Amino acid sequence: MMNILRHPAAERARGILFGNRAHRGITFTIVLYALLIAIGFVYLQPLLFMFINSIKDPSDLLNPMVQWVPTQLYAGNYERAYRVLDYPNTLMASIFISVVPSLIQAFVTSLVGYGLARYQFRGKRLIFVLLLATFIIPPQNTVIPQMLMYRDLNLLGNPLALILPALLGQGYRSAIFVLIFYQTFVSLPKVLEESARLDGATDLRIFFTIAVPSAIPAYIVSFIFSTVWYWNETFLTVIFLEGGVTTLPMQLSSFAQAYENLYPAGTVNIFERLNEAVKMSGTFLNILPLLVMYFVLQHWFVESVEMTGITGE
Amino acid sequence: MTTVRKPARREVSLATRESLYGYGFILLWVIGFCVFTALPLAQTFLYSLNTVSVTATSINLDFVEWANYSRALFTDPNFIELLIGFSVETLVSVPIVLIFAMIVAMFLNLKFRFKGLFRVIFFLPIVITSGPVIRELTEQGAASAPGIANNPAVIAFLEELPRALRSPVEYLLTSFVLILWFSGVQIMIYLAGLQKIDRSVYDAAAIDGASGWETFWKIVLPSLSTVTVVNAIYTIIILSHFSENKVIRYIYDQTYNVQGGIGYASAMSFIYFGVMVVILAVICFALLRWARRSSR
Numbered sequence: 292m293m294n295i296l297r298h299p300a301a302e303r304a305r306g307i308l309f310g311n312r313a314h315r316g317i318t319f320t321i322v323l324y325a326l327l328i329a330i331g332f333v334y335l336q337p338l339l340f341m342f343i344n345s346i347k348d349p350s351d352l353l354n355p356m357v358q359w360v361p362t363q364l365y366a367g368n369y370e371r372a373y374r375v376l377d378y379p380n381t382l383m384a385s386i387f388i389s390v391v392p393s394l395i396q397a398f399v400t401s402l403v404g405y406g407l408a409r410y411q412f413r414g415k416r417l418i419f420v421l422l423l424a425t426f427i428i429p430p431q432n433t434v435i436p437q438m439l440m441y442r443d444l445n446l447l448g449n450p451l452a453l454i455l456p457a458l459l460g461q462g463y464r465s466a467i468f469v470l471i472f473y474q475t476f477v478s479l480p481k482v483l484e485e486s487a488r489l490d491g492a493t494d495l496r497i498f499f500t501i502a503v504p505s506a507i508p509a510y511i512v513s514f515i516f517s518t519v520w521y522w523n524e525t526f527l528t529v530i531f532l533e534g535g536v537t538t539l540p541m542q543l544s545s546f547a548q549a550y551e552n553l554y555p556a557g558t559v560n561i562f563e564r565l566n567e568a569v570k571m572s573g574t575f576l577n578i579l580p581l582l583v584m585y586f587v588l589q590h591w592f593v594e595s596v597e598m599t600g601i602t603g604e
Numbered sequence: 605m606t607t608v609r610k611p612a613r614r615e616v617s618l619a620t621r622e623s624l625y626g627y628g629f630i631l632l633w634v635i636g637f638c639v640f641t642a643l644p645l646a647q648t649f650l651y652s653l654n655t656v657s658v659t660a661t662s663i664n665l666d667f668v669e670w671a672n673y674s675r676a677l678f679t680d681p682n683f684i685e686l687l688i689g690f691s692v693e694t695l696v697s698v699p700i701v702l703i704f705a706m707i708v709a710m711f712l713n714l715k716f717r718f719k720g721l722f723r724v725i726f727f728l729p730i731v732i733t734s735g736p737v738i739r740e741l742t743e744q745g746a747a748s749a750p751g752i753a754n755n756p757a758v759i760a761f762l763e764e765l766p767r768a769l770r771s772p773v774e775y776l777l778t779s780f781v782l783i784l785w786f787s788g789v790q791i792m793i794y795l796a797g798l799q800k801i802d803r804s805v806y807d808a809a810a811i812d813g814a815s816g817w818e819t820f821w822k823i824v825l826p827s828l829s830t831v832t833v834v835n836a837i838y839t840i841i842i843l844s845h846f847s848e849n850k851v852i853r854y855i856y857d858q859t860y861n862v863q864g865g866i867g868y869a870s871a872m873s874f875i876y877f878g879v880m881v882v883i884l885a886v887i888c889f890a891l892l893r894w895a896r897r898s899s900r
Contacts, residue, residue, distance in 0.1 A: 320716070323711065323714070323716065324716075326711065327711060327716075327722050330708060330726065330784075331722060331725045331726070333781055333784055334725055334726065334728050334729065334784075334785075335725060335728075338728075338732075399632055399633070400633075402629050402630075402632065402633075403629065403630050403632070403633040405629055406625075406626050406627075406628070406629025406630040407626075407629075407630065409626075409629075410622050410623065410625055410626025410629065411619075411622055411623065411626065412622070412623035412626035412627060413623065415626075418630060418633075418634075421637055421641075424641075425637065425641050426841060427841060427880075427881070427884070428641065428645065428877065429844060429845055429852070429873065429876065429877055429880065430845060431852060431855055431856065431869075431873045431876075432644075432645055432648050432870075432873045432874065432877055433640070433641060433644035433645050433648060434644075435644075435647075435648060435651065435859065435866055435869070435870065436643070436644035436647035436648055436651075437640065437644050439658070439663060440644075455640075456636065456640045458632070458636075459632050459633065459635055459636025459637075459639065459640060460632050460633035460636045460637070461633075461636040461637065461639075461640040461641060469633070494625050494628075498629075516730075519730065519731050523733065524847075525847050526847035526852070526856075544739075578731075578732055581731045581732065582731070582732075584731070585724075585728070585730075585731045586724075589724050589727075592727055592730060592731070593720075593723050593724060593727055593792075595792065
């Protein structure tokens with residue numbers, strides 16, 4: 292028995308199956324792919340499920356035989372979801388509400404990160420502690436006075452209600468971006484800045500002409516993450532913007548209500564009532580812009596940590 | 605024309621100049637912190653000690669000391685229940701997110717075919733985790749471990765468990781997939797941590813005859829200890845700020861409730877904040893102790 296196992300052919304077979312120092316065996320590779328596919332399925336399944344159901348026509352929806360393959364491509368759900376969501380308007384609102392504060396936030400947090408990384412001053416530790424505090428404090432602990440303040444200033448429902456905090460470095464999850472910029476600037480060599488200073492450049496000029504160009508990846512990563520987070524944020528947007536601006540996620544959370552308004556229950560036949568398929572079309576339309584952005588910029592998402600060098604030490 | 609400064613004075617002014625510029629760069633943030641964080645926080649605390657009524661033109665405060673707090677803690681039947689539920693869910697979710705993210709990151713750190721494709725799929729949660737979308741997913745039942753929670757054998761098993769153990773296990777079964785949706789950024793941070801480990805360390809371990817298993821416990825895990833603390837903090841905060849969080853929804857509903865009102869909601873916000881800080885402290889303390897021991 293032992294002799295057979297030590298036979299060179301057996302050794303080779305074992306090497307292929309279980310691997311050796313040089314490469315992985317087949318068993319390991321199969322297990323690896325099985326796990327990768329299983330995990331991938333966890334993430335893709337809801338999206339697929341949502342998409343498949345959103346293109347089912349009413350008879351397919353009721354037919355228990357039709358699970359994963361609809362009998363036909365049916366765009367009616369999307370047509371109605373598109374109208375219920377008031378898509379062009381809410382889409383533009385969402386883009387505006389996420390892009391503008393993100394741009395401002397990226398710029399202001401980079402200023403703060405640069406100040407913390409390049410200058411020595413008293414109270415820096417305190418600033419870091421407060422920075423962490425702004426990340427930890429739950430929004431509902433500060434939102435009511437903010438809302439009342441905006442009410443007094445007549446800014447409720449105005450995009451400025453989201454832009455002003457971003458302008459003062461208190462945008463959504465600002466602390467993370469300050470830390471990203473701090474890390475970036477701290478790890479950049481100082482030499483260029485010092486020689487520019489000897490040539491008589493002012494600090495602001497050094498910041499704009501030397502620091503900013505060398506931190507472009509950090510700006511891009513901050514901007515896209517900030518955009519995604521602003522896009523998905525619903526707690527603050529509902530409180531500050533309700534009645535003025537309606538973003539896509541906001542419209543989605545009142546989808547059933549909006550549907551009733553557009554298609555009153557008494558006036559439409561049973562196939563036109565609100566069903567799962569329409570809801571899922573709505574959800575899909577909601578994440579579609581993010582998916583497009585993700586696939587176009589995937590390289591920036593997937594490699595963002597390497598690009599900014601943030602690990603959080 | 606030129607004034608000659610004394611060297612000593614010039615040195616002092618350089619240091620002052622530097623700190624002045626430093627303050628200049630962070631000035632916007634400091635103003636913002638006062639206006640949008642410190643002041644509202646103090647005001648919310650003030651509200652929590654009062655019964656607040658808001659009219660179109662003014663805000664009326666009626667000082668009630670700690671009545672709002674005692675009401676939330678001792679009278680309100682829902683709040684404490686929700687708070688306990690939140691704590692249990694967080695304490696169950698954080699280890700799962702950390703372990704899962706670490707495993708996925710280690711997979712992605714290997715070399716294999718179609719790696720780019722898998723990376724793109726695994727980072728999808730980064731863009732999709734938003735309140736309404738997650739709610740839709742939960743309503744479809746896409747969030748539970750498929751079929752397990754409804755299995756009669758599992759239900760019978762759950763009934764055998766002691767009450768204290770039952771709700772975490774039940775939560776685990778019903779929301780397992782949902783928990784995985786919260787691990788996008790953590791996978792990314794772990795991956796960065798893994799890529800910082802020098803290849804030569806692995807080679808040295810392999811030459812010394814260490815198995816993959818030993819390499820993991822002796823090299824990989826200790827190198828990931830700081831990153832783990834960062835990830836734990838991030839996970840706790842994201843979970844507790846998530847807008848579909850039941851406690852947050854309850855507080856929000858109470859804000860506009862006739863019986864609740866702003867004062868009561870503010871008191872609950874502070875209690876919630878306190879609980880969150882305690883959870884944060886407990887988990888960080890445990891992890892930091894572990895990190896210190898394993899890095900020795």
